[in-house]
Amino acid sequence: xxxxxxxxxxxxxxxxxxxxxxxxxxxxxxxxxxxxxxxxxxxxxxxxxxxxxxxxxxxxxxxxxxxxxxxxxxxxxxxxxxxxxxxxxxxxxxxx
Numbered sequence: 001x002x003x004x005x006x007x008x009x010x011x012x013x014x015x016x017x018x019x020x021x022x023x024x025x026x027x028x029x030x031x032x033x034x035x036x037x038x039x040x041x042x043x044x045x046x047x048x049x050x051x052x053x054x055x056x057x058x059x060x061x062x063x064x065x066x067x068x069x070x071x072x073x074x075x076x077x078x079x080x081x082x083x084x085x086x087x088x089x090x091x092x093x094x095x096x
Contacts, residue, residue, distance in 0.1 A: 003045055012037045051088065055080040
């Protein structure tokens with residue numbers, strides 16, 4: 001999952017404006033707030049890319065050959081991604 005720098009920048013500005021206007025966060029230095037949100041978002045994107053790579057490698061390592069973009073791949077990807085998210089603390093054990 002690749003997110004362009006333009007899209008990330010747009011999200012960052014939306015987040016800072018939304019947090020400030022909602023009263024959830026009060027900050028004096030907008031540039032510092034933007035840089036902190038950018039740092040966290042970049043860490044999240046990197047973590048998601050690592051999880052994606054791990055899940056794809058897990059599917060490819062199965063004894064049977066699962067065709068990418070097949071329905072079986074989709075089911076396995078979803079299940080393995082959920083497991084990976086639970087393992088990393090991003091999700092709970094129950095899957096909806």
